[in-house]
Amino acid sequence: MKKIINDPEALVDEAVEGLAAAHPDLVRISLCPRYIVRADAPVSGKVALLSGGGSGHEPLHGGFVGRGMLAAACPGAVFTSPTPDQMLEAGKAIHGGAGIVQIVKNYTGDVMNFDMAADLLRAEGIEVENVLVDDDVAVKDSLYTAGRRGVGLTLAVEKIGGAAAEAGMGLAEVAGLCRRVVANGRSMGVALTACTVPHAGKPSFALAEDEMELGIGIHGEPGRERVKLEPADRIAELLLGPIIEDLPFERDDRVLLFVNGMGGTPLIELYALYRKAAEIAAAHGLEVERRLVGSYVTSLEMAGASITLLRLDDEMIRLWDAPVVTPALRWGA
Amino acid sequence: MKKIINDPEALVDEAVEGLAAAHPDLVRISLCPRYIVRADAPVSGKVALLSGGGSGHEPLHGGFVGRGMLAAACPGAVFTSPTPDQMLEAGKAIHGGAGIVQIVKNYTGDVMNFDMAADLLRAEGIEVENVLVDDDVAVKDSLYTAGRRGVGLTLAVEKIGGAAAEAGMGLAEVAGLCRRVVANGRSMGVALTACTVPHAGKPSFALAEDEMELGIGIHGEPGRERVKLEPADRIAELLLGPIIEDLPFERDDRVLLFVNGMGGTPLIELYALYRKAAEIAAAHGLEVERRLVGSYVTSLEMAGASITLLRLDDEMIRLWDAPVVTPALRWGA
Amino acid sequence: MREALDRDAILAWLALAADRLEAEKANLSELDRPIGDGDHGVNMARGFAAVRAKLAAEQPADPAAVLKAAAMVLLSTVGGASGPLYATLLLQAAGKATGKPSLSTADWADCLAAGLAGIVQRGKAAVGDKTMVDALDPAVRALDARRDQPLAAALAASAEAAREGMAATVPLVARKGRASYLGERSAGHQDPGATSSHLLLQALAETAARS
Amino acid sequence: MREALDRDAILAWLALAADRLEAEKANLSELDRPIGDGDHGVNMARGFAAVRAKLAAEQPADPAAVLKAAAMVLLSTVGGASGPLYATLLLQAAGKATGKPSLSTADWADCLAAGLAGIVQRGKAAVGDKTMVDALDPAVRALDARRDQPLAAALAASAEAAREGMAATVPLVARKGRASYLGERSAGHQDPGATSSHLLLQALAETAARS
Numbered sequence A, B: 001m002k003k004i005i006n007d008p009e010a011l012v013d014e015a016v017e018g019l020a021a022a023h024p025d026l027v028r029i030s031l032c033p034r035y036i037v038r039a040d041a042p043v044s045g046k047v048a049l050l051s052g053g054g055s056g057h058e059p060l061h062g063g064f065v066g067r068g069m070l071a072a073a074c075p076g077a078v079f080t081s082p083t084p085d086q087m088l089e090a091g092k093a094i095h096g097g098a099g100i101v102q103i104v105k106n107y108t109g110d111v112m113n114f115d116m117a118a119d120l121l122r123a124e125g126i127e128v129e130n131v132l133v134d135d136d137v138a139v140k141d142s143l144y145t146a147g148r149r150g151v152g153l154t155l156a157v158e159k160i161g162g163a164a165a166e167a168g169m170g171l172a173e174v175a176g177l178c179r180r181v182v183a184n185g186r187s188m189g190v191a192l193t194a195c196t197v198p199h200a201g202k203p204s205f206a207l208a209e210d211e212m213e214l215g216i217g218i219h220g221e222p223g224r225e226r227v228k229l230e231p232a233d234r235i236a237e238l239l240l241g242p243i244i245e246d247l248p249f250e251r252d253d254r255v256l257l258f259v260n261g262m263g264g265t266p267l268i269e270l271y272a273l274y275r276k277a278a279e280i281a282a283a284h285g286l287e288v289e290r291r292l293v294g295s296y297v298t299s300l301e302m303a304g305a306s307i308t309l310l311r312l313d314d315e316m317i318r319l320w321d322a323p324v325v326t327p328a329l330r331w332g333a
Numbered sequence C, D: 001m002r003e004a005l006d007r008d009a010i011l012a013w014l015a016l017a018a019d020r021l022e023a024e025k026a027n028l029s030e031l032d033r034p035i036g037d038g039d040h041g042v043n044m045a046r047g048f049a050a051v052r053a054k055l056a057a058e059q060p061a062d063p064a065a066v067l068k069a070a071a072m073v074l075l076s077t078v079g080g081a082s083g084p085l086y087a088t089l090l091l092q093a094a095g096k097a098t099g100k101p102s103l104s105t106a107d108w109a110d111c112l113a114a115g116l117a118g119i120v121q122r123g124k125a126a127v128g129d130k131t132m133v134d135a136l137d138p139a140v141r142a143l144d145a146r147r148d149q150p151l152a153a154a155l156a157a158s159a160e161a162a163r164e165g166m167a168a169t170v171p172l173v174a175r176k177g178r179a180s181y182l183g184e185r186s187a188g189h190q191d192p193g194a195t196s197s198h199l200l201l202q203a204l205a206e207t208a209a210r211s
């Protein structure tokens, strides 16, 4: 896979510098340790949302830093969780006196590093709540796995949790709300091509021209099963079916339907996929109250898509609609 | 190239239906003839911007329909200009009594079809101004070519022209302003991979692992020259150099710097590219007043990027900053 | 062997052209890939399939009506550069055919000449620019030189002239259309539009040759 | 042949480990590709290169100080799952080493045991879950059984035990870490972390064997 890149080791720092250069009004950055904070941080008296994870999922998380969403994001190396020192410094930079909620995607590495970071922040006298996002139904949540992975739903947790923090809700309330979003959301993804980690130089797995990988994560990990490439409408069924069953979503549930691109799939295909996904949701009696289509939680240049369904309540809808001003997600202001 | 797709012939209609389903608050559509109009069209007393072109460049143009930008977009088949009957019906649907400005990317097919559309609309008693966008410096503008192609700058013409129309400016003023944007903007692109037209089924050209195509258009046409793949920083120089020379841009010019992805290149690479582009602009004494980074004027799943530079004046800046509420571009409201 | 082109002959021609374009779809698009955007065959096949459907639905009265109806369908279904151009060709031809129940060799020579003039006026291409004009222009001249000959022979000659003009586009450097963006690199490829023009005139010649 | 691990021996070990990880970088990442995310080698090489640089800059006083300094560097440079885990290993080992100018076989057996305990506490992995624990656990037991033997021989035995544990991960189905997402499909691949654990203990054995 060819990339627009200098030294692979420098890619993440260069992208973070580019983000700062492109959005001076929205974000500030530090390179050692590496973090991105909203330009007006710390916002005193308000809870601050901190997230992060391996790089390669852009715009997640750095593109979601700004008013109404994340106060800080800590980008690790590509597909590698950030380290505790990053969260410690970012946390100090954004703490406004009302505590910090760490949004953590459920991967062993992320969990361990954010746990250690929470210990370090508490040692600084900062109250910290960790929220684990584990929405990927492709992974069975059992004693025999590291648990479900955190994927597309992360965006909704950060948007709704960020709006709650902006609205002045307390630490426990914001964390509780984020956990409610996690409890009501499910996702599943498919890959048509693998992606290539820059420093690795070759694809993380190989797919034949007529194959697709069902139930992939967002780190180029292989998925749940390899199947024949199917038409878009069938792919929508293969993704939404398990999602709806898992929660389960039921008739008259009001939902957010989020069709997400993995990075290499163009918008024209995502909208065609959304069309069928909305049709299926309607056929199940779900009321699609809010929608999002685009490449927001990606896996480098991987071709593929994921679908996220979130059961909404009035409070979530109000907070989803609240103003957000970030590099990648913006409305209401 | 593998795609999330049903019948290639149905892709464009399905994507347009998906767009409508995903943004019912912003747009309305028609399928025969095929067009997308802002939900509140016609806006009486205001000039209406109409654009369109081959599909496969999403979010251009359909994603830019809405308040403060396009009143209508007419999507043709993939990489094939729309037909006059589409513009005729879309034009009738958006005409608010103050005339229509057609934004036309300079390709023989688009020019001919929009010219015929203008004749048909005038026959309906509607005043029409056509604005040709031809910003691609990769093509020499001479008697021996069809003239420079319209590429990335189109977004700026539609944003600034749309804001002018929203502000109530007259037909001649809006068209004049659009032409001023065209006169002050230049672009150039590079491809790392070719793209595959769905119904064609195979890539439009072949690039070796160590090659890139410099000066490509947005229809999978081959570019100006095939060169060795270069690092991101060098690519920024290869694109910006000819752009700056061509206008030419001069010290203290205030500019919009737009780094655009071709569809298959992830955001992390685009931001790394932006970083160097901004550095080069500064080194030339240009004042980067406004910025945009993302995949907005694409070529299906092609990996690559383009850079657009627009010399701004106070009026353009005010109109660029004006509220825009469309599926793909949104701020200020 | 037909003596003149009546309504049914024009209908038969357009139907045969639709078949041939469907059969040649991939090849025409293939020609358009290296020097264009790879869609010419698809555009033409889509358009003529629509023409066939339209003409099957409503049976126009005379040659002019058939040509005009076909032109309007092409205009709204082909798109690209070739759509307006071929629509213009048929529209101008229809103009010349107006009022005539059937077209003699000389009549058709005038129709085709008018069609070519329309294309040149809209597209501003000259012979040698590596466009459909390079196939149409010699065809028009061949036909004009045979105004008084039997239809089938004259049309065969004009199709042959188009074939030569088509082949002659290979070495040319394009000055119009997408291919012109390639400059020198456009040489060495046969122009797709010239190829479809020959296909259309070849189909007409064959139609006339049939009894 | 060293009798005990003094400060210089620990420094020499970590330096050798950095070399070996740099040399094995591609292979370790390659192991991580089919059942993980293909970055283990890069993560480890990056971390230990930083450890080497750090220890070259400031020369800590004793084994405990060296181990602690290395742990903090790994914590902030490796990331992923292996970063906190190896950091914990060295941190716990440092705790046991505190106050000792040099470590006997028995001392090191206690250090490594404490380190493993820390990893298990943080990662909740049991033997057989296809993780680094499968290499470290047998190494700890081999060492404990040789508390009174000469250092070099004991470390060689523990490295060998780690090698066997590493090899034994191949048929296992992963229950922890990314590989667990694959379920049955994780069988048939050697665990990258178990492999890097063996590499580290092998480097220590070689360090001790050198005079």
Ligand SMILES: Nc1ncnc2c1ncn2[C@@H]1O[C@H](COP(=O)(O)OP(=O)(O)O)[C@@H](O)[C@H]1O
Residues within 6 Å of the ligand: B079, B080, B081, B108, B109, B110, C032, C036, C037, C039, C040, C043, C044, C079, C080, C081, C082, C083, C085, C119, C122, C123, C124, C125, C130, C131, C132, C133, C176, C177, C178, C191, C192, C193, C194
């Ligand atoms: N200005 C022009 N005059 C005459 N013919 C032209 C002109 N521009 C393009 N063509 C013809 O159109 C053909 C391309 O048609 P097509 O591929 O369907 O449209 P597009 O180039 O818009 O994709 C070219 O091969 C050429 O013969």
Ligand SMILES: Nc1ncnc2c1ncn2[C@@H]1O[C@H](COP(=O)(O)OP(=O)(O)O)[C@@H](O)[C@H]1O
Residues within 6 Å of the ligand: A079, A080, A081, A108, A109, A110, D032, D036, D037, D039, D040, D043, D044, D079, D080, D081, D082, D083, D085, D119, D122, D123, D124, D125, D130, D131, D132, D133, D176, D177, D178, D191, D192, D193, D194
């Ligand atoms: N819960 C755990 N306990 C012990 N070791 C683990 C655990 N999870 C993962 N590991 C080890 O970490 C290794 C992967 O490390 P690495 O690839 O650097 O991190 P990541 O999986 O975050 O990319 C695995 O091969 C395994 O040996």
Ligand SMILES: [Mg+2]
Residues within 6 Å of the ligand: A054, A079, A080, A081, A109, D037, D039, D080, D081
């Ligand atoms: Mg990793």
Ligand SMILES: [Mg+2]
Residues within 6 Å of the ligand: B054, B079, B080, B081, B109, C037, C039, C080, C081
């Ligand atoms: Mg075309």
Ligand SMILES: [Mg+2]
Residues within 6 Å of the ligand: C032, C036, C037, C038, C039, C040, C080
């Ligand atoms: Mg074409």
Ligand SMILES: [Mg+2]
Residues within 6 Å of the ligand: D032, D036, D037, D038, D039, D040, D080
């Ligand atoms: Mg890994």
